[in-house]
Amino acid sequence: MGKTIVERILSRAGGADAHAGDIVDASVSYVMTNDAVGELTIKAFEELGRGMWDPGRTVVILDHYIPASSPNAARVHALLRRFARNHGAHLFDQTGVCHQIMLEQFVRPGDLVIGTDSHTCTYGGVGAFGTGVGSTDGAAAMATGHLWLKVPETVRIELRGALRPNVSAKDVALHLVGTLGADGATYQALELGGPGADGITTEGRCTICNMAIEAGAKTGIFETGDIAPDPDAVYSRTITVELEVVEPMIAIPYAVDNVRPARDLAGTRIDQAFVGSCTNGRIEDLRAAAAQLAGKHVHPRVRLLVTPASSDVYLQATTEGLIETFIRAGAIVCNPGCSACFGGQGMLDAGEVCIGSHNRNFRGRMGHPDAKVYLASPETVALSAIAGEIVDLTQGGTP
Amino acid sequence: MKSLRGTARVFGDNVDTDIIIPARHLVLPLEEMKAFAMEPVRPGFAAEVVPGDVIVAGRNFGCGSSREQAPAVLRALGIRAIVAESFARIFFRNAINLGIPVLECSGLHGAVTEGDEIEVDPAEGAVRVHYADGSALFEATRLPAFLLEVIRDGGLIAHLRQGGA
Numbered sequence: 001m002g003k004t005i006v007e008r009i010l011s012r013a014g015g016a017d018a019h020a021g022d023i024v025d026a027s028v029s030y031v032m033t034n035d036a037v038g039e040l041t042i043k044a045f046e047e048l049g050r051g052m053w054d055p056g057r058t059v060v061i062l063d064h065y066i067p068a069s070s071p072n073a074a075r076v077h078a079l080l081r082r083f084a085r086n087h088g089a090h091l092f093d094q095t096g097v098c099h100q101i102m103l104e105q106f107v108r109p110g111d112l113v114i115g116t117d118s119h120t121c122t123y124g125g126v127g128a129f130g131t132g133v134g135s136t137d138g139a140a141a142m143a144t145g146h147l148w149l150k151v152p153e154t155v156r157i158e159l160r161g162a163l164r165p166n167v168s169a170k171d172v173a174l175h176l177v178g179t180l181g182a183d184g185a186t187y188q189a190l191e192l193g194g195p196g197a198d199g200i201t202t203e204g205r206c207t208i209c210n211m212a213i214e215a216g217a218k219t220g221i222f223e224t225g226d227i228a229p230d231p232d233a234v235y236s237r238t239i240t241v242e243l244e245v246v247e248p249m250i251a252i253p254y255a256v257d258n259v260r261p262a263r264d265l266a267g268t269r270i271d272q273a274f275v276g277s278c279t280n281g282r283i284e285d286l287r288a289a290a291a292q293l294a295g296k297h298v299h300p301r302v303r304l305l306v307t308p309a310s311s312d313v314y315l316q317a318t319t320e321g322l323i324e325t326f327i328r329a330g331a332i333v334c335n336p337g338c339s340a341c342f343g344g345q346g347m348l349d350a351g352e353v354c355i356g357s358h359n360r361n362f363r364g365r366m367g368h369p370d371a372k373v374y375l376a377s378p379e380t381v382a383l384s385a386i387a388g389e390i391v392d393l394t395q396g397g398t399p
Numbered sequence: 400m401k402s403l404r405g406t407a408r409v410f411g412d413n414v415d416t417d418i419i420i421p422a423r424h425l426v427l428p429l430e431e432m433k434a435f436a437m438e439p440v441r442p443g444f445a446a447e448v449v450p451g452d453v454i455v456a457g458r459n460f461g462c463g464s465s466r467e468q469a470p471a472v473l474r475a476l477g478i479r480a481i482v483a484e485s486f487a488r489i490f491f492r493n494a495i496n497l498g499i500p501v502l503e504c505s506g507l508h509g510a511v512t513e514g515d516e517i518e519v520d521p522a523e524g525a526v527r528v529h530y531a532d533g534s535a536l537f538e539a540t541r542l543p544a545f546l547l548e549v550i551r552d553g554g555l556i557a558h559l560r561q562g563g564a
Contacts, residue, residue, distance in 0.1 A: 047556045072426040118465040134467035134493035183459040342422040362417040364439030
């Protein structure tokens with residue numbers, strides 16, 4: 001019986017022929033943890049008392065509460081630094097969002113990567129199997145280099161055609177989550193490919209895979225080079241997306257699968273706009289936002305926060321002059337990290353409205369429970385920041 | 400494993416981990432953090448809960464972030480079991496790893512109101528609701544034996560320390 005991409009990767013990592021429904025004891029390529037959950041991870045690791053499997057494949061990243069935003073954040077940071085140094089593990093101390101760092105430094109096609117963060121599925125953009133786990137599973141993998149995984153069924157997402165101008169990979173991601181629903185792919189993997197995939201850049205692919213978890217999926221992964229399914233692979237179902245018909249999309253509060261075309265939301269007043277996160281804080285995203293903002297200014301009522309996903313992205317944006325564009329447009333450029341996505345900075349008051357390029361609009365995530373967050377592409381966010389209200393990019397963006 | 404009896408605390412569909420424990424509290428010590436459980440939708444929940452209570456929820460309970468603080472604060476408050484129409488994958492695994500019985504039970508959510516007495520039997524995959532005038536039995540998914548062992552031992556770390564595979 002033929003295998004899907006995840007069946008191929010988990011067969012190799014598990015050392016046995018594996019198909020959907022099988023449980024494999026998989027050998028992992030890397031284990032990553034961060035400061036949002038690191039304390040529990042370290043506690044579980046130390047209770048286990050087995051030492052570290054491979055410090056060279058263990059990565060500790062401080063990215064959520066940075067620079068330390070409270071005495072407790074500082075306490076957790078100190079704990080994680082000590083832990084990484086004591087064990088000789090990799091430490092990235094406030095140089096970017098964990099997933100961007102992992103992509104820049106470690107992850108290669110075909111890898112199996114475990115992270116104590118749900119957006120570890122982002123690595124499918126380069127053809128790796130990334131999946132999020134909790135602290136206990138992360139600690140067990142740090143100690144043993146192994147983790148038991150149930151091989152998921154695969155949903156094939158067949159991409160056809162090409163995106164129209166001003167429509168981006170983020171709109172495809174939102175379209176998919178809206179189509180699948182918040183639990184539409186629970187216990188399943190999304191495998192993306194087809195002729196339309198050729199026109200989507202690696203960064204765009206990472207954006208789409210990043211949001212696989214928002215449909216409940218265990219991972220999302222793009223077919224790329226050798227990382228391909230067998231011709232007779234078996235799928236639980238196939239969804240075809242005609243890229244020409246994808247419009248600028250928005251996820252409206254308080255669920256990521258509550259997705260509508262931007263034109264239905266045009267005119268919605270905003271107070272804050274955010275470009276950044278592991279979904280859309282990469283250089284292409286900053287370029288897309290800067291293209292809308294060049295020579296313009298954000299609306300006087302609106303705060304625009306721009307957060308590069310990593311120091312490398314920040315430096316590249318500086319070299320290209322994008323940072324100057326943002327500052328001249330009136331944006332606040334923040335230090336690389338998770339930033340406003342989960343309310344690490346840029347929190348909202350009751351009744352305030354934010355449009356952001358990130359991945360979650362849950363109640364209370366970005367501040368007050370009665371604040372509202374809309375999710376969109378970086379282009380849509382930037383143009384909306386100028387207008388002071390949500391704008392349909394196909395009706396007035398800079399192509 | 401014995402059956403567990405407690406008071407039902409009822410929640411709806413898609414209760415995400417940012418509701419169970421908002422991100423801004425994640426670096427607090429657990430004993431302080433637990434006071435903020437369910438804060439965005441039910442402030443004061445932590446004060447109302449009595450150790451032994453059982454959460455009953457709708458679809459996709461625990462969706463969103465992988466934060467293990469979500470099941471950890473519920474355990475710290477004394478929540479004895481969680482019964483939902485369905486769970487998000489990572490939360491389900493985290494709860495078992497912390498020794499919390501999690502059961503998927505179709506049809507229960509609409510049949511329970513806040514404060515009902517509920518009896519959960521993880522080993523049998525059975526849930527009984529006790530009303531003032533009788534009771535009703537619901538069939539839940541039965542966890543595989545090795546996961547029941549993890550729960551019985553008090554979570555994955557305790558299970559491994561006791562020599563479990």
